[in-house]
Amino acid sequence: MMKRMSLIVLSVAALTACGEKAQMLGTKNDATAYSGATNAFVEPGWTAGDKNSWEQHLRARAQYGQNDNTRAP
Amino acid sequence: MARMKFICDAERCIECNGCVTACKNEHEVPWGVNRRRVVTLNDGVPGEKSISVACMHCSDAPCMAVCPVNCFYKTDEGVVLHDKDICIGCGYCSYACPFGAPQFPSQGTFGVRGKMDKCTFCAGGPEANGSQAEFEKYGRNRLAEGKLPACAEMCSTKALLAGDGDVVADIFRSRVVKRNKGAEVWGWGTAYGSKQAGQAPAKVEGVKK
Numbered sequence: 001m002m003k004r005m006s007l008i009v010l011s012v013a014a015l016t017a018c019g020e021k022a023q024m025l026g027t028k029n030d031a032t033a034y035s036g037a038t039n040a041f042v043e044p045g046w047t048a049g050d051k052n053s054w055e056q057h058l059r060a061r062a063q064y065g066q067n068d069n070t071r072a073p
Numbered sequence: 074m075a076r077m078k079f080i081c082d083a084e085r086c087i088e089c090n091g092c093v094t095a096c097k098n099e100h101e102v103p104w105g106v107n108r109r110r111v112v113t114l115n116d117g118v119p120g121e122k123s124i125s126v127a128c129m130h131c132s133d134a135p136c137m138a139v140c141p142v143n144c145f146y147k148t149d150e151g152v153v154l155h156d157k158d159i160c161i162g163c164g165y166c167s168y169a170c171p172f173g174a175p176q177f178p179s180q181g182t183f184g185v186r187g188k189m190d191k192c193t194f195c196a197g198g199p200e201a202n203g204s205q206a207e208f209e210k211y212g213r214n215r216l217a218e219g220k221l222p223a224c225a226e227m228c229s230t231k232a233l234l235a236g237d238g239d240v241v242a243d244i245f246r247s248r249v250v251k252r253n254k255g256a257e258v259w260g261w262g263t264a265y266g267s268k269q270a271g272q273a274p275a276k277v278e279g280v281k282k
Binding site for chain 1: 146148149150154196197198199201202203204213214216217218219220221225226231234235236237240241244247248251
């Protein structure tokens with residue numbers, strides 16, 4: 001009887017570690033850039049959450065703002 | 074979209090430090106921390122070249138490889154970011170980075186070194202996009218606002234290009250063709266593993282010339 005009891009106690013003690021939360025290091029999940037920002041500085045002309053719309057907007061912005069060869073005579 | 078990249082056109086950079094100022098202003102970066110800086114080679118010698126340097130968001134980022142607490146992560150657009158809640162400020166990334174990008178604020182008590190700070194490609198950090206918490210830790214998240222990095226958008230001579238790798242490479246290529254010189258893309262080979270103009274061709278064994 002004592003042997004069985006001590007075995008149960010030992011098993012319970014050994015299994016308590018299984019209920020502990022993992023302590024692994026890791027990074028948080030970051031929201032995608034195309035999902036938009038929650039402030040008043042968001043540029044108009046694209047739809048938050050629509051990846052294609054965001055990509056096209058940035059492409060157009062890069063061409064307009066940075067490719068001066070297409071703008072200069 | 075391919076991935077986000079920086080190009081600094083050394084033929085155009087005039088060392089005005091507009092990119093440095095734009096970055097510091099946009100993100101309210103503290104004293105002693107320069108996420109971006111301008112380096113001039115052969116300063117004062119005719120033919121000097123200046124280049125604007127910051128984190129290049131490498132394809133195979135060495136900072137990510139050496140970080141002992143795994144605080145770095147890469148976004149879908151290839152932007153290398155880090156989590157300041159995990160960073161312990163050990164400085165390993167600073168030794169590993171070929172561009173000297175990681176910065177460490179030292180305004181703590183007795184000048185103690187703080188958590189690492191670096192260019193985020195104006196993409197913020199793990200906090201909610203555009204939130205105050207994100208701004209205080211990492212600066213503004215311009216990508217989520219539908220904008221490109223402030224340094225490149227403020228560049229007066231458009232020497233610094235930022236954006237989708239395909240787009241900025243096309244812009245740079247058209248310039249090189251037009252001016253017929255200056256095809257060297259500083260730092261691209263180191264950051265993105267691509268062979269660039271001006272480098273000696275790699276020797277291939279077993280090929281007769």
